[in-house]
Amino acid sequence: MQSPGTLYVVATPIGNLNDITQRALQILAEVDYIAAEDTRNAAKLLNHFTITTKCVAYHDHNEEQQSVNLIEMLKNGNQIALISDAGTPLINDPGYRIVALARQQGFKVVPVPGCSAVIAALSAAGIATDQFYFGGFLPAKKQARQNKISAIKESPATAVFYESRHRILACLDDLTAVLGDDHYLVIARELTKTYESFYAGSVAEVKALISGDANQQKGEFVIMLEGTKEVSDVDQKSLQLINKLLPYMPLKTAAGIAAETLGGKKNQLYKAALHLNKDSD
Ligand code: SAM
Numbered sequence: 152m153q154s155p156g157t158l159y160v161v162a163t164p165i166g167n168l169n170d171i172t173q174r175a176l177q178i179l180a181e182v183d184y185i186a187a188e189d190t191r192n193a194a195k196l197l198n199h200f201t202i203t204t205k206c207v208a209y210h211d212h213n214e215e216q217q218s219v220n221l222i223e224m225l226k227n228g229n230q231i232a233l234i235s236d237a238g239t240p241l242i243n244d245p246g247y248r249i250v251a252l253a254r255q256q257g258f259k260v261v262p263v264p265g266c267s268a269v270i271a272a273l274s275a276a277g278i279a280t281d282q283f284y285f286g287g288f289l290p291a292k293k294q295a296r297q298n299k300i301s302a303i304k305e306s307p308a309t310a311v312f313y314e315s316r317h318r319i320l321a322c323l324d325d326l327t328a329v330l331g332d333d334h335y336l337v338i339a340r341e342l343t344k345t346y347e348s349f350y351a352g353s354v355a356e357v358k359a360l361i362s363g364d365a366n367q368q369k370g371e372f373v374i375m376l377e378g379t380k381e382v383s384d385v386d387q388k389s390l391q392l393i394n395k396l397l398p399y400m401p402l403k404t405a406a407g408i409a410a411e412t413l414g415g416k417k418n419q420l421y422k423a424a425l426h427l428n429k430d431s432d
Pocket of ligand 1: 240241266268339340341342343344372
């Protein structure tokens with residue numbers, strides 16, 4: 152009897168072709184078929200590495216039928232590699248259906264790890280990574296986008312979203328509307344490519360950098376939003392100073408003075424003081 156095939160889930164580069172792994176190249180060359188999100192894009196990658204494995208299309212519009220076909224191919228003993236246009240399949244890319252089906256039916260599913268924009272961005276952003284929430288793409292419509300941003304507002308974890316050049320400015324406006332101009336974030340653009348850039352600062356600062364230069368609005372973006380700090384993380388001395396200043400000025404101004412005097416981030420102090428005042432009401 153024919154032994155069943157294996158489904159390999161293979162990460163490919165997100166810009167710089169040198170980021171492909173040796174193992175990915177070996178598996179792409181050795182399998183019987185490559186299931187690719189876009190066979191023309193796959194051809195560019197495979198030609199570059201002189202890999203001649205036959206490709207079949209597997210994308211959002213044919214995944215139901217194609218999953219059934221791929222399962223048949225696995226049953227017939229074929230080894231299959233799944234790739235997407237860039238990065239890791241299933242991470243905001245097609246693949247979920249075939250991976251779930253292959254597992255349900257007892258086929259071996261093997262990850263071949265490599266690039267993913269979310270991990271590349273977090274690894275070099277200098278923002279907290281001990282815990283993070285990955286929200287995928289923000290919705291295209293303003294209200295839905297603001298709702299999704301609101302949902303992470305109180306979370307202590309860094310929140311990461313993918314965004315396209317079409318909506319980056321609208322998205323920054325929504326961040327102001329929901330989180331305020333002072334919220335700290337890092338945006339990674341065009342990772343591993345020629346114009347790779349990182350923008351870090353308050354929403355207002357990053358917005359000024361990106362909106363002031365049309366070139367900075369081009370390409371692909373990863374948005375990383377700082378989580379809300381627990382009150383206990385914030386310097387108690389700063390909070391005491393804010394409380395002393397509060398009878399004479401608004402909370403925002405007091406937080407600004409405390410941050411300048413004792414160090415720390417104005418928006419964190421502001422939020423922490425807001426929490427304390429709410430709790431003591
Ligand atoms: N599967 C991919 C991965 O593992 O990262 C993600 C594919 S998703 C369809 C495409 C989105 O990922 C882009 O709109 C952008 O937000 C992000 N992205 C992909 N490549 C990127 C890069 N080189 N630099 C910055 N963001 C990138």
